[in-house]
Amino acid sequence: MNGNKQAAGVYSVPKQWAERAFIDAQRYEAMYAASIANPEEFWGEHGKRIHWIKPYSTVKNTSFESGKVSIRWFEDGTTNVSYNCIDRHLTERGDKFAIISVGDDPKDDARITYRELYAHVMKWANVLRSQGIGKGDKVTVYLPMIPELTYAMLACTRIGAIHSTLSTNCPPKVLASCIADAASTVVVTADSGTRGGRKLELKVKLDAALDKLPEVVTSVIVVKHTGAPVSMLKGRDHYYDELAETVPDQCPPEEMKAEDPLFVLYTSGSTGKPKGVVHTTGGYLVYTAMTHQYVFDYRDGDIHWCTAEISWITGHSYTVYGPLANGATTLIFEGTPTYPSMSRYWDIIDKHKVSLFYTAPTAIRSLMGSGEDAVKSNSLASLRLLGSVGEPIDPKTWDWYHRVVGGGRCPIVDTWFQTETGGILMTPLPGATELKPGSVGTPFFGVRPELVDAAGNVLDGVANGNLVIADSWPGQMRTLYRDHERFEQEYFSIYPDKYFTGDGARRDAGGHYSITGRIDDVINVSGHRIGTAEVESALVAHASVSEAAVVGYPHEIKGQGIYAYVTLIDGEAASDELRKELVSWVRKEIGPIFTIDKVQFAQGLPKTTSGKIIRRILRKIAEDKCTEFGDTSTLSNPAVVDHLIDNRLNRK
Numbered sequence: 001m002n003g004n005k006q007a008a009g010v011y012s013v014p015k016q017w018a019e020r021a022f023i024d025a026q027r028y029e030a031m032y033a034a035s036i037a038n039p040e041e042f043w044g045e046h047g048k049r050i051h052w053i054k055p056y057s058t059v060k061n062t063s064f065e066s067g068k069v070s071i072r073w074f075e076d077g078t079t080n081v082s083y084n085c086i087d088r089h090l091t092e093r094g095d096k097f098a099i100i101s102v103g104d105d106p107k108d109d110a111r112i113t114y115r116e117l118y119a120h121v122m123k124w125a126n127v128l129r130s131q132g133i134g135k136g137d138k139v140t141v142y143l144p145m146i147p148e149l150t151y152a153m154l155a156c157t158r159i160g161a162i163h164s165t166l167s168t169n170c171p172p173k174v175l176a177s178c179i180a181d182a183a184s185t186v187v188v189t190a191d192s193g194t195r196g197g198r199k200l201e202l203k204v205k206l207d208a209a210l211d212k213l214p215e216v217v218t219s220v221i222v223v224k225h226t227g228a229p230v231s232m233l234k235g236r237d238h239y240y241d242e243l244a245e246t247v248p249d250q251c252p253p254e255e256m257k258a259e260d261p262l263f264v265l266y267t268s269g270s271t272g273k274p275k276g277v278v279h280t281t282g283g284y285l286v287y288t289a290m291t292h293q294y295v296f297d298y299r300d301g302d303i304h305w306c307t308a309e310i311s312w313i314t315g316h317s318y319t320v321y322g323p324l325a326n327g328a329t330t331l332i333f334e335g336t337p338t339y340p341s342m343s344r345y346w347d348i349i350d351k352h353k354v355s356l357f358y359t360a361p362t363a364i365r366s367l368m369g370s371g372e373d374a375v376k377s378n379s380l381a382s383l384r385l386l387g388s389v390g391e392p393i394d395p396k397t398w399d400w401y402h403r404v405v406g407g408g409r410c411p412i413v414d415t416w417f418q419t420e421t422g423g424i425l426m427t428p429l430p431g432a433t434e435l436k437p438g439s440v441g442t443p444f445f446g447v448r449p450e451l452v453d454a455a456g457n458v459l460d461g462v463a464n465g466n467l468v469i470a471d472s473w474p475g476q477m478r479t480l481y482r483d484h485e486r487f488e489q490e491y492f493s494i495y496p497d498k499y500f501t502g503d504g505a506r507r508d509a510g511g512h513y514s515i516t517g518r519i520d521d522v523i524n525v526s527g528h529r530i531g532t533a534e535v536e537s538a539l540v541a542h543a544s545v546s547e548a549a550v551v552g553y554p555h556e557i558k559g560q561g562i563y564a565y566v567t568l569i570d571g572e573a574a575s576d577e578l579r580k581e582l583v584s585w586v587r588k589e590i591g592p593i594f595t596i597d598k599v600q601f602a603q604g605l606p607k608t609t610s611g612k613i614i615r616r617i618l619r620k621i622a623e624d625k626c627t628e629f630g631d632t633s634t635l636s637n638p639a640v641v642d643h644l645i646d647n648r649l650n651r652k
């Protein structure tokens with residue numbers, strides 16, 4: 001990365017990691033080569049890491065051929081996900097904690113053993129059954145980050161139902177469209193929740209959504225979480241506790257085919273209309289369990305904390321399914337990193353002895369702005385590995401994470417993946433890969449990334465291009481819910497016979513990749529293609545800058561000009577001098593092509609619920625087209641947009 005000289009160092013693999021980790025450099029090379037040379041044999045072997053009721057005899061049956069895309073793994077095998085995540089651990093780990101649940105209020109926490117999880121999930125499964133749910137039925141789960149969220153999801157898998165988990169940030173309109181698209185007959189929610197000291201009116205929002213859909217939902221199951229009184233519609237709404245009293249305790253797991261759908265997850269990325277990404281049973285579980293073990297070098301005894309909302313793929317794969325399939329202790333946290341104080345994350349790490357900590361750059365940046373003292377009041381001695389996910393991590397943030405949070409001793413795995421990919425596709429491995437800020441390392445086993453130019457020509461060696469994947473891996477999405485045609489079109493037709501990720505990437509001489517951003521976000525300045533990540537990293541490397549987002553706008557001479565939105569660190573004031581300084585700073589850091597034309601100081605940036613900047617909105621503001629935002633249903637902080645519009649720099 002050429003953004004930040006001070007942090008541009010490369011960190012070689014520490015000796016003890018190379019010696020102790022599951023995968024060292026040599027093993028990586030050998031296993032990767034084997035996984036590509038003979039995927040059937042490789043996955044045939046690694047598929048055995050989960051328990052199969054009926055073992056598979058075929059491993060891979062996949063085609064990326066345009067018009068005939070079909071992805072099937074382990075297809076004649078049968079299994080059950082909840083059995084794999086719970087029952088099979090009971091003999092050896094029945095009394096081990098499966099879940100540590102940390103409430104919004106620092107006084108509230110709970111620990112749930114595998115044996116307790118088993119009892120809860122069977123009860124939940126029977127409650128769902130009592131509401132008419134069986135194999136293949138759809139259940140929408142709309143709960144805060146509390147243990148019941150995992151009980152409900154695992155209960156679905158126990159009886160073969162398909163869950164669709166929605167973020168608590170979802171407004172009624174989005175809730176309604178996702179419930180309708182999935183045709184869920186049952187919705188699970190809570191009376192209300194609290195997050196960052198603020199109340200989440202879940203039942204109220206759900207009622208508003210259901211008013212728009214009188215026909216679809218026949219039953220709403222309400223968890224009494226805060227105890228706040230809510231309106232209950234007779235015949236439709238039931239408190240979980242009351243239903244639970246009427247159903248049996250035992251519920252054997254349903255035998256599921258490997259390719260039976262496990263869940264639908266609605267995503268919009270950062271563009272347009274939500275789409276239902278479908279993942280299936282066998283391949284997804286094999287892939288998430290395996291990546292969880294190797295990427296995080298997971299060992300029995302680790303306390304694993306992925307801060308992602310469970311309603312995001314990161315939470316599905318690395319809070320729930322990967323860790324529980326491996327018999328881990330996984331921490332779930334109801335609150336925010338800044339409540340009641342800026343040290344909340346660090347307090348939790350010390351209190352619960354978290355050893356593997358996985359979060360998003362947006363969270364790190366929000367904490368970095370308030371300085372090192374909030375971190376240093378804690379020891380953080382339990383940490384041994386850090387992870388980053390969701391967007392490119394700029395070198396300044398990487399360096400702070402490494403030095404201040406990780407005490408310089410914890411490797412950082414910068415993991416690249418997507419809702420569509422199910423699990424991590426590219427990442428450093430802590431015992432095998434040297435670390436370079438901004439680099440997402442090398443492909444995981446079985447993953448065949450390629451860089452192509454706009455015409456689809458494959459680029460060799462050191463290159464900058466569009467990132468595609470040439471062959472299937474077990475954790476891949478199978479289709480878009482009820483829209484296989486859109487699935488083919490969006491992912492397999494742009495570069496025929498390849499999975500198109502929508503991301504741009506760069507590959508260095510060592511074969512390590514860096515993600516340059518979404519291809520939709522590329523800016524073309526006087527014929528030079530500029531990835532947003534590069535300019536943003538350079539801006540954030542400046543001591544006064546907390547966050548930055550850049551977009552293109554029409555420019556008479558250059559084709560496109562560079563428009564930057566910048567938020568400053570606490571206590572720093574906006575000024576024309578600073579504006580000029582930032583422009584010349586970026587030129588000096590990464591070169592004169594990167595001359596920023598406009599710098600708008602911002603209070604905040606528009607983000608999705610998973611913390612991604614929505615550049616589409618920023619582009620419209622830069623173009624002075626503030627009435628053309630399109631679908632803004634995934635926007636988590638609408639107030640910042642008004643401020644940005646009021647202070648826009650291009651006006652007709």
Ligand code: 6R9
Pocket residue numbers: 267269313314388389390391392393414415416417418419420440501502503515517518610
């Ligand atoms: C897991 C997740 C996917 C998009 C992806 C890319 C961006 C994710 C990243 C990253 C750079 C990383 N992204 N991880 N960019 N470095 N380590 O985020 O899923 O919400 O579907 O988003 O996020 O642009 O294509 P999802």
